[in-house]
Amino acid sequence: MQQxxxxxxxxxTKYARKIVDMGLVVGPGGNIxxxxxxxxxISPSGFAFEDIEPDQWVPVSISTGDILxxxxxxxxxxxxxxxxxxxxxxxTAMVHTHPAHCIAFTLVEQHLPMMFPDQAALVGExxxxxxxxxxxxxxxxxxAAKITAHNSLLLGNHGLVxxxxxxxxxxxxxxxxxxxxxxxLLAKSVGTPKLLTVDExxxxxxxxxxAYRVNLLxxx
Numbered sequence: 451m452q453q454x455x456x457x458x459x460x461x462x463t464k465y466a467r468k469i470v471d472m473g474l475v476v477g478p479g480g481n482i483x484x485x486x487x488x489x490x491x492i493s494p495s496g497f498a499f500e501d502i503e504p505d506q507w508v509p510v511s512i513s514t515g516d517i518l519x520x521x522x523x524x525x526x527x528x529x530x531x532x533x534x535x536x537x538x539x540x541x542t543a544m545v546h547t548h549p550a551h552c553i554a555f556t557l558v559e560q561h562l563p564m565m566f567p568d569q570a571a572l573v574g575e576x577x578x579x580x581x582x583x584x585x586x587x588x589x590x591x592x593x594a595a596k597i598t599a600h601n602s603l604l605l606g607n608h609g610l611v612x613x614x615x616x617x618x619x620x621x622x623x624x625x626x627x628x629x630x631x632x633x634x635l636l637a638k639s640v641g642t643p644k645l646l647t648v649d650e651x652x653x654x655x656x657x658x659x660x661a662y663r664v665n666l667l668x669x670x
């Protein structure tokens with residue numbers, strides 16, 4: 451293996467375990483991937499994240515969709531990842547999880563409003579995809595249609611997809627969106643949430659300190 455591939459496989463294994471530790475998936479649910487040039491490495495089908503070893507991530511050609519190592523089958527959501535990389539070349543990592551608060555939110559709402567600084571600075575506007583049958587090209591098309599305009603997509607009755615310039619950024623976005631859904635549901639249960647105005651939201655995004663933090667996150 452080349453050094454870049456080894457590093458990526460280790461990173462995928464690291465963040466797969468972080469996702470489990472944070473309770474963002476249950477059992478063999480969810481799937482994650484990262485790309486290097488024309489190859490994406492994606493979680494194998496049927497594996498719980500905590501059980502995936504570095505050599506078990508499945509390499510798939512982004513341009514052709516060919517599986518480059520048939521030792522394991524790629525995740526059943528392989529099309530969603532492929533289509534996402536094809537339409538947005540700036541994306542080098544994709545994280546699909548089933549966070550409890552995100553799923554609960556999609557059962558009652560669609561638009562997750564802007565509420566606090568980390569949400570504004572690290573995520574921005576969160577997209578929404580109506581429920582469609584998982585693992586199909588229909589879901590892959592629906593995600594691809596919105597993944598250039600949003601770095602985070604809530605999937606109705608299903609979960610969350612986040613992307614980033616690296617796995618760290620995509621993972622942090624997953625954490626922030628799940629926390630946002632949790633905060634909204636808690637606030638809504640006792641009253642009317644006080645939201646950030648558009649001006650307040652844009653002001654946070656314009657802060658030099660936040661720009662530095664985001665830039666650093668993308669380089670690590």
